[in-house]
Amino acid sequence: MPSSTIGRRVRPAYPILLLLAPVLAAGCATTRPGAPPDGVAPTPPAVWATGEQPAATPTVAAPTGSARPAPSSAGPSATAPRAGLRHVFPVRADNVAYHPTHGAYPATDIFADCGEPVVAVTDGTVLEVSRTDRYDKRGPQGPENGGLSVALLGDDGVRYYGSHLSGVATGVNAGVRVRAGQQLGKVGRTGNANNVCHLHFGISPPCAGRDGWWIRRGVLWPARYLDSWRRGGNREPAAEVTAWQRKHGCPKAP
Template sequence: MQTGNVAYHPTHSGYPATDIFANCGSPVVAVTAGRILEVSRVDRYSKSGPQGPDNGGKSVSLLGDDGVRYYGSHLTTVAGGIEAGVRVRPGQQVGTVGKTGNANNVCHLHFGISPPCQKTADWWIRRGVVWPASFLDAWRKKRNTSPSAKVKDWRADNGCPKAP
């Protein structure tokens, strides 16, 4: 799927998420109103380090008013004033597209949808458990839809696994 200089594929390798390809420095905005849960302003990823916890590099996670956690990573920057607990509105810039973490030197936004489980430090859930493409398609067409039912169903079926 592509519009202008933004493209994404409906699937992702390994687990449900989507990589949204855009120019480095393109704005990353909140998809809904809510509160920031987690912010990583430092890229701690190392190919020789543990794979998983720091793969996203610089990132932001948001707990939407719909009860869904939205996660964006590989950012170049996190916007000023974006900190845990801060309230954001839909369309508010939270960062810029980058290639931090394990982005393999390709500018993109890793986008994951999940339940808030531990809210922080549960990277194996935060990275994504519900396929985002159908929601991205709907939002692109200006349809107001939420993945909350799919996220609730996933949590009912899987709980909140304590480890990957």
């Protein structure tokens, strides 16, 4: 497929999307939009996850199960946020589509075939990893909705969250450094993905030790950043994230 069709944003021009809104509010997306036309952690150690790593740099072994950092009131990182970092589209695939909106709260569902690579949006440190799908539709809705997931604290000071994965890449564990474009996992349908292959993508501030799933899942609309990254641009969400946190702080669960 020509590169011009990769990651084509699907605009909600069809009435069916309006009918889906009540369903989306209850969970993640239940249908994939049409195909495009023409077809916080401790101070990070000096190690990188496997895959696209710099030469002569050691890697770490991947533990089994889930890795979740202990809450800390000291903040997620002692490193000052950096501007001008490279940002890339979070799914590396030819057949990708996404809605500019999302049910109930700001986020985006990026639809692609199960197994397509999910990559780091920018350089940063892995905050949390879930390698076990604990979602139960009969249980509380919210804490485990994401199924398999990875949360990344970018060096720009922004947290990027991807969930519903079918698998997490070897060596991607809490505290590990990753580069923009490095594979973190694979598109899947775990959690409350409703049997539809997609990546739930959220942007939020890292409220170390004072937040939870209700912030991690997303507080900003990502579409305009995704639009830029898909075209090879580098629109940065750090300023919007900072403004949001100044206004809202780290709110408790809704």
